[in-house]
Amino acid sequence: MRDLRQFWSARRIGENRVSLARLGPLKLWVSRNDQEWAYACEYGDLSDVQDIAQVPFDVIPEGMEWTKTVFASAPREVRFQPTVPDRPLVVKPEHPVVIPVGELGLFFVLMPVFISIRVEDKGKEIELGIVPSRQLSDTWFGHPTVGEFCYSLPFAAERDFSVLNPYPHHVVCPIQIKNRSDESLVFEKLCFRPNYVSLYCGNRHLWSSKVGIKHDGNFKGTNIRYEGLQPEMEDDALKVASAVKQTDKGLHRLTFHSGFKNDFIIGR
Structure with missing residues (x-):
């Protein structure tokens, strides 16, 4: 991901999938199933990395603290909003x-x-949470x-x-x-x-x-x-x-x- 603007664009995450977004020292894990969105984060050393990729569940570190938001039917797209x-x-x-x-x-x-994690549901944006980079x-x-x-x-x-x-x-x-x-x-x-x-x-x-x-x-x-x-x-x-x-x-x-x-x- 060469253009930083791509990091802040909306993207779709499939059902029962997890994506890893990396921005500087932040590793932000975001997952979705049919009725839930969840995210967790960890921090490492300073870095110029900036990318988002779908990853298998077995690479997620153990002991992560997840924040979950439930829906009758979970929206498909997520967007990171800088704040x-x-x-x-x-x-x-x-x-x-x-x-x-x-x-x-x-x-x-x-x-x-700081990063506001947002999904769109029934025409309105819902903030799942905010994490510092x-x-x-x-x-x-x-x-x-x-x-x-x-x-x-x-x-x-x-x-x-x-x-x-x-x-x-x-x-x-x-x-x-x-x-x-x-x-x-x-x-x-x-x-x-x-x-x-x-x-x-x-x-x-x-x-x-x-x-x-x-x-x-x-x-x-x-x-x-x-x-x-x-x-x-x-x-x-x-x-x-x-x-x-x-x-x-x-x-x-x-x-x-x-x-x-x-x-x-x-x-x-």
């Missing part, structure tokens, strides 16, 4: 980055895609008494897209930060809420719509706009998922303190 993580993501550059007054910087962030570590963002439960991203935000080397299970998220305050902004970490971005799929990479941040100062707030535009780096990228939440006027959040210990929040 975003269910929590905010804490993003860090490799080293703190200073953005002087009036300057801006474009950063690229790699976000593991990679297991992420839990983290806390903010102060000990005031903060948010998040995932920690294992890769640093980069200024140069060419050094990222994204895998097929990664969503490349372009985030532009502009400093409109009267003092330098130190970007050490940010809390990125991905449920405001749309997803696009090109030949090789998944992309999110662009995020624009305008920082006015620690006590004046930060304006965040999720532009919803097709990524500029792949002209033939197709929109594959709309934003989970919509916002028209941009969101506002404060930054806290100054220097290398400040927390920088994106989203609500």
Whole structure:
């Protein structure tokens, strides 16, 4: 499967059959019989593999935990829908980055895609479940008494897209930060809420719509706009998922303190 877009297309699974979908470190097993759909997943090492194939039952590992959905008559087709993580993501550059007054910087962030497993029954789509393409570590963002439960991203935000080397299970998220305050902004970490971005799929990479941040100062707030535009780096990228939440006027959040210990929040 050379074109990543094929992974997200609908496919038919025969009765009493099982298919194995591999995307990066994820192995997703999907089976169907006449009255039931079921899925189970396991994780391995990072990989650039992306394929789906019918496999015999005897290759399924023992002890798998299956999630099952029952029907009077099970639909025949299944589709994988790319979606975003269910929590905010804490993003860090490799080293703190200073953005002087009036300057801006474009950063690229790699976000593991989550997969919504869907079937169509009597003209409506039914979600069997959502699985992450990679297991992420839990983290806390903010102060000990005031903060948010998040995932920690294992890769640093980069200024140069060419050094990222994204895998097929990664969503490349372009985030532009502009400093409109009267003092330098130190970007050490940010809390990125991905449920405001749309997803696009090109030949090789998944992309999110662009995020624009305008920082006015620690006590004046930060304006965040999720532009919803097709990524500029792949002209033939197709929109594959709309934003989970919509916002028209941009969101506002404060930054806290100054220097290398400040927390920088994106989203609500």
